[in-house]
Amino acid sequence: MQTLHERSERLLKERISCLGNHGFNFVFLGDSRGRGPEDNCFTMSGEFELVLQKAVDLDPLFIIHGGDTVFTGEKKYLEDFVRVVKRIAKDIPVFVCVGNHDELPIPESNLANFRATIGKVHWIIDVLKFNFRTIAINNIISPGNKIYGFTDNELNYLRRQLMTSPRQTVLAMHAQPNIGRWADLGGFPVDTTQSHIFFDMIQQHGVKKVMVSHVHAYDEQFIWKNKDGTFTLGQGTDFVLSGAAGAPLDLEPPLILNDYSLAEFFVNKELITAPLLWRVTGTPRRACI
Ligand SMILES: [Fe+2]
Numbered sequence: 001m002q003t004l005h006e007r008s009e010r011l012l013k014e015r016i017s018c019l020g021n022h023g024f025n026f027v028f029l030g031d032s033r034g035r036g037p038e039d040n041c042f043t044m045s046g047e048f049e050l051v052l053q054k055a056v057d058l059d060p061l062f063i064i065h066g067g068d069t070v071f072t073g074e075k076k077y078l079e080d081f082v083r084v085v086k087r088i089a090k091d092i093p094v095f096v097c098v099g100n101h102d103e104l105p106i107p108e109s110n111l112a113n114f115r116a117t118i119g120k121v122h123w124i125i126d127v128l129k130f131n132f133r134t135i136a137i138n139n140i141i142s143p144g145n146k147i148y149g150f151t152d153n154e155l156n157y158l159r160r161q162l163m164t165s166p167r168q169t170v171l172a173m174h175a176q177p178n179i180g181r182w183a184d185l186g187g188f189p190v191d192t193t194q195s196h197i198f199f200d201m202i203q204q205h206g207v208k209k210v211m212v213s214h215v216h217a218y219d220e221q222f223i224w225k226n227k228d229g230t231f232t233l234g235q236g237t238d239f240v241l242s243g244a245a246g247a248p249l250d251l252e253p254p255l256i257l258n259d260y261s262l263a264e265f266f267v268n269k270e271l272i273t274a275p276l277l278w279r280v281t282g283t284p285r286r287a288c289i
Pocket of ligand 1: 100213
């Protein structure tokens with residue numbers, strides 16, 4: 001069976017061939033955590049359907065889902081996610097980062113179900129006309145033990161991709177760094193050797209955005225790693241957290257946006273804009289229990 005990724009690559013090619021000279025938009029959303037088809041709707045009350053429909057209405061060149069598509073990475077749930085996406089995003093490519101809930105909750109990484117349904121774990125979106133590239137990486141080390149960060153293999157992969165990347169590069173991955181307002185939200189530690197290598201790499205290569213999910217909220221932080229290993233916030237790489245696409249919202253301070261949401265970006269030859277936050281409210285079309 002064709003994976004969601006294979007379908008998305010085909011659709012992307014078609015859509016890129018129709019691109020004008022002015023630029024394009026794309027959407028980043030994450031964390032839907034569906035448990036269909038056992039629930040009536042994909043998420044408890046159909047919120048993912050609403051968010052995805054809003055994303056489709058924006059007619060983006062592509063949509064990126066930052067991971068945690070489902071509650072646990074059993075094949076039947078992942079298959080249902082793919083079905084829902086194909087139904088709502090008929091002509092729009094949807095690319096997916098792997099999240100901790102997309103795997104079974106065991107200590108070892110287990111990606112067979114993800115690969116069989118959604119498809120590739122590591123992928124690239126290239127839009128040559130606008131000198132643009134998205135690189136997706138996997139920063140789930142142990143889904144069962146909630147350990148996030150970067151293996152040496154992952155860093156080597158990222159290094160190879162960045163070496164050949166064009167000027168406008170963005171990165172997509174699931175878990176966020178434990179820093180600033182996100183210090184206690186269960187992401188990856190920033191004080192490990194591997195994390196330092198990660199920050200050095202994205203800074204050296206001038207990565208323009210890092211898109212993360214995992215926290216069911218919306219936020220943005222600029223993060224700069226100094227040479228002595230300390231960090232300065234409010235300058236540096238633009239980290240955009242968008243993880244409010246259907247999973248129960250995280251409403252504890254400091255992240256208190258009380259709506260499901262998605263982030264939209266516009267790209268032209270010179271720049272990638274700041275994220276445009278869309279708050280999504282409404283009633284699902286179907287009554288869900
Ligand atoms: Fe997560």
